[in-house]
Amino acid sequence: MNNKTFYLETFGCQMNVVDSERIIDLLAGIGYQQTDEPEQAGLVLLHTCAVRDKAVRKAYGHLGRFKPLKERNPELIIGMGGCIAQQEGKQLLEEFPYLDLVFGTHNVHRLPEMVQQVAEKHVRCEETDFLDRETRLQLFPSRTGQEAFTRFVTIMQGCDNFCSYCVVPYVRGREISRPSAEILAEIRELAEQGVREVTLIGQNVNSYGTKEEEISFPALLEQVNGIDGIDRIRFTTSHPKDLSDELIDCFGRLDKLCKHLHLPVQCGSDNILKTMNRGYSRERYLNIVSRLHQVCPDIRLSSDVIVGFPGETEEDFAETMSLLEKVRYTEIYSFIYSPRSGTTAADMTDEFTAEAKQKRFNRMLDTQQEISRQIWEADVGTVQEVLVEGESKKGAGQLFGRSTWNRIVNFSGPEELAGTWVSVKITKAFRNSLLGELVEPSM
Ligand code: SF4
Numbered sequence: 001m002n003n004k005t006f007y008l009e010t011f012g013c014q015m016n017v018v019d020s021e022r023i024i025d026l027l028a029g030i031g032y033q034q035t036d037e038p039e040q041a042g043l044v045l046l047h048t049c050a051v052r053d054k055a056v057r058k059a060y061g062h063l064g065r066f067k068p069l070k071e072r073n074p075e076l077i078i079g080m081g082g083c084i085a086q087q088e089g090k091q092l093l094e095e096f097p098y099l100d101l102v103f104g105t106h107n108v109h110r111l112p113e114m115v116q117q118v119a120e121k122h123v124r125c126e127e128t129d130f131l132d133r134e135t136r137l138q139l140f141p142s143r144t145g146q147e148a149f150t151r152f153v154t155i156m157q158g159c160d161n162f163c164s165y166c167v168v169p170y171v172r173g174r175e176i177s178r179p180s181a182e183i184l185a186e187i188r189e190l191a192e193q194g195v196r197e198v199t200l201i202g203q204n205v206n207s208y209g210t211k212e213e214e215i216s217f218p219a220l221l222e223q224v225n226g227i228d229g230i231d232r233i234r235f236t237t238s239h240p241k242d243l244s245d246e247l248i249d250c251f252g253r254l255d256k257l258c259k260h261l262h263l264p265v266q267c268g269s270d271n272i273l274k275t276m277n278r279g280y281s282r283e284r285y286l287n288i289v290s291r292l293h294q295v296c297p298d299i300r301l302s303s304d305v306i307v308g309f310p311g312e313t314e315e316d317f318a319e320t321m322s323l324l325e326k327v328r329y330t331e332i333y334s335f336i337y338s339p340r341s342g343t344t345a346a347d348m349t350d351e352f353t354a355e356a357k358q359k360r361f362n363r364m365l366d367t368q369q370e371i372s373r374q375i376w377e378a379d380v381g382t383v384q385e386v387l388v389e390g391e392s393k394k395g396a397g398q399l400f401g402r403s404t405w406n407r408i409v410n411f412s413g414p415e416e417l418a419g420t421w422v423s424v425k426i427t428k429a430f431r432n433s434l435l436g437e438l439v440e441p442s443m
Pocket residue numbers: 159160161162163166167168169203204239
């Protein structure tokens with residue numbers, strides 16, 4: 001039987017999401033069609049994340065679920081890619097006899113050939129070598145054939161920062177920036193296809209072009225801002241140490257740049273920021289925040305925070321809590337620290353009990369949830385511009401879009417509004433979204 005359907009599960013960040021879009025295109029090129037049912041598939045792929053222990057455990061759990069499928073159907077091909085695959089390599093084939101192929105973060109383009117090899121020659125294969133700079137430049141993920149009004153555009157990959165807790169530099173390789181001419185050509189083409197909003201992505205977009213003879217990130221933003229048809233621009237992820245004054249000024253002068261910035265702080269204490277090797281102090285971070293508010297008074301920020309980093313005292317934690325109160329993020333993605341093998345922090349003494357970490361984590365969540373609630377409830381009664389992305393997950397004839405602050409707004413309206421701008425009056429705030437009423441099509 002030659003079952004040319006595939007099931008793909010993606011974990012982790014937008015970089016994996018973009019790579020998964022590429023996988024879908026590459027597999028379509030060899031005749032594979034996607035299915036939502038692993039039981040129906042001839043090929044199942046897990047695209048994994050290694051950033052946190054929880055994500056790793058989840059990926060292994062899902063891999064285990066596929067074992068009975070293989071027992072029922074020995075022809076089934078099972079593959080794993082992404083950051084766990086990069087980190088563990090061949091070892092995975094030894095540990096999981098039912099796994100057929102392992103592809104690393106630099107080897108997505110090799111997937112069609114690997115799949116064909118497994119299918120035709122019944123061999124198991126692994127490719128996790130990092131590519132040289134020139135080859136990587138040729139292989140930046142580009143747009144896919146999928147229809148959407150908002151798109152991610154990869155502008156750089158990899159990271160040179162080596163924050164002491166993070167595996168990314170080890171599993172994604174060093175920083176490399178894509179030529180600006182290529183990025184701009186891609187965005188122009190997306191605009192012609194009807195895309196209205198682009199999010200420029202990379203592990204640290206603020207350092208775009210610093211290793212190449214390229215324009216700076218603010219200059220790139222300015223050029224994207226000039227592309228007809230593109231109405232909104234976002235970018236992520238943004239390292240505070242590389243957020244220049246010139247970049248801050250973009251929020252005041254580029255009309256298409258959304259008034260939202262994800263600016264991971266990780267911790268509010270100088271001691272911990274130092275051992276995390278973050279390259280900025282609490283004061284420098286807060287100065288950036290106040291400069292951002294000077295140039296764009298209604299900008300809103302979100303952040304990442306790690307709780308229970310080795311050596312975190314009650315005073316350090318209090319500094320993080322006071323920073324949350326000061327900055328008033330719309331939301332934070334917070335995690336209890338878990339050591340990642342191969343990182344410097346993995347060797348640090350961690351005397352903190354899991355219970356104590358959980359208590360701090362819960363206190364922080366309570367504080368942040370109250371801040372978020374206040375921010376979103378204050379939006380009730382306001383009218384917000386929303387790019388309609390399509391049918392809402394809520395169903396019942398509802399559509400959804402996002403506000404400039406990256407908040408999902410659900411409202412009732414006809415399907416034909418997809419891809420247009422509308423004004424929505426906010427009537428209710430929920431934890432993860434807003435509900436509103438259509439005022440009128442606005443653009
Ligand atoms: S900046 Fe730090 S946290 Fe972000 S990817 Fe690089 S090493 Fe990891």
